[in-house]
Amino acid sequence: MKAVGFFSFGGPEVLQVVDRDTPHAGPGEVRIRVGAAAVNPADTLIRSGASPLRFQGSEPIIPGLDVAGTIDEVGLGPDADLSVGDRVIAMVNPTLRNGGGYVEQVVLPGSWVVPAPAGADDAEAATVPLxxxxxxxxxxxxxxxxxxxxxxxxxxxxxxxxxxxxxxxxxxxxxxxxxxxxxxxxxxxxxxxxxxxxxxxxxxxxxxxxxxxxxxxxxxxxxxxxxxxxxxxxxxxxxxxxxxxxxxxxxxxxxxxxxxxxxxHDYDGRPDRLDLLRQLAGEGKLTLRVAGRFRPEEAAHAHRLLEAGGVRGRLILEF
Structure with a gap:
């Protein structure tokens, strides 16, 4: 599968499109076919090496802390509220083994995932979690x-x-x-x-x-x-x-x-808090601001724009 990551810390130019093995959902997990991943200041800190975070996965390091997309594989039991075909949002912790959200498919615990806000496309929905x-x-x-x-x-x-x-x-x-x-x-x-x-x-x-x-x-x-x-x-x-x-x-x-x-990250695995945001966004009480949409191959450009300042809303990578 396609992902955006880097092998060494540095400027936006270190970001590159890479191939990774397709992950599969285990017990208690779902796999999301990512439609959009937001580009956040935290991602630029991770990329530059300025972040104090330490990463458990192997190289390349994959940034990205929030995603929106569609569930395409479920490893949960029959009583789960999440099903294949559901449109969802989630926050991602890029320090964990599977890495961050700049990927075509991401596996997360089911407790990290909630339905997408009503009326929002993937790019808009991806602005919510982090x-x-x-x-x-x-x-x-x-x-x-x-x-x-x-x-x-x-x-x-x-x-x-x-x-x-x-x-x-x-x-x-x-x-x-x-x-x-x-x-x-x-x-x-x-x-x-x-x-x-x-x-x-x-x-x-x-x-x-x-x-x-x-x-x-x-x-x-x-x-x-x-x-x-x-x-x-x-x-x-x-x-x-x-x-x-x-x-x-x-x-x-x-x-x-x-x-x-x-x-x-105190709210990792807190679907009650993320679901509240989802409801408020669907009711129009939270404004979902997309400042620009980019292909994965344009990730370095998106990082440059964000670091230049003045962006209002979120820049989005669309997979």
Whole structure:
């Protein structure tokens, strides 16, 4: 079968189309004929060697953390809810033996797989798992009472955009940052107030929440400067590492802000959380943004575009 992978870490040029043996579903597993795999920043870190992840499989290393497609083989028992021919989505952990989702066929535990959102094609559906679960995990960690005020940074991005929409579904007031070019997009995603992105973002948020917001989802990795926007006793979920992590932790302690590190793989094998996202996407409460579609042979180009910045939505490899 066709896959996209690499034999040595490096720039986008190391990505190549390779042939791999076709996998088969064992007990408790399903095989998905992949129609689409999203290209995420985590994939570029894996490819470059900047990711701290360690890989169990043999070379080539196959990136890709989320897929959409059709089940074409089932190794589950007769009581399983999944059947051949079902359109599905799943998050993939590329550190495991079978590798990531840049493949024509991927085998996963049945508990990692849920039906695809109603009305979404494979490319649209593939934008949901990784970024949706990251945003949902952050909000679950913050555990806010209905009606709380939440600040979201990086709101025009995939994780930040989902965080805005999930927070609105939960009944929160949402303040978000955006560049002037993205302000309308973020407002359309549902943010109650959109402030300019920049070094004074905490002051900008305080202008709309003088007592401080109850919590923040930091999808832009702002870190310490964001703490000033949060009230004492508030909470902050970081969806990726920030520079000066130890200094950040000490500053949070001084501000009386509780920090949470959001690890999306905490939700590996949590079909209840992924199925919630599927339902919300099917109801139109989550916006599925596809920024571009590429053949596997164009994977290096997709990585270059993503690393250049400014992509709104997800770039998709279509198999």
């Amino acid at each position: 970024n949706g679960l990251t945003a949902l995990r952050a909000l679950d960690q913050l555990d806010l009472a209905t009606g709380s005020t939440l600040a979201v940074t990086g709101a025009a991005g995939a994780v930040g955009g989902f965080a805005v929409q999930l927070a609105k579904v939960a009944g929160h007031r949402v303040l978000a940052d955006a560049s002037s070019a993205d302000a309308q997009l973020v407002a359309e995603l549902g943010a109650d107030e959109v402030v300019p992105r920049g070094s004074d973002v905490a002051e900008q948020f305080r202008a709309h929440a003088p007592d401080g917001v109850d919590a923040a989802v930091d999808a832009a990795a702002i870190g310490t400067p964001l703490l000033g926007a949060i009230r004492k006793g508030g909470r902050l979920a970081s969806v990726r590492g920030v520079s000066g992590q130890r200094a950040f932790e000490k500053a949070a302690e001084r501000h009386g802000v509780q920090l949470f590190a959001t690890l999306v």
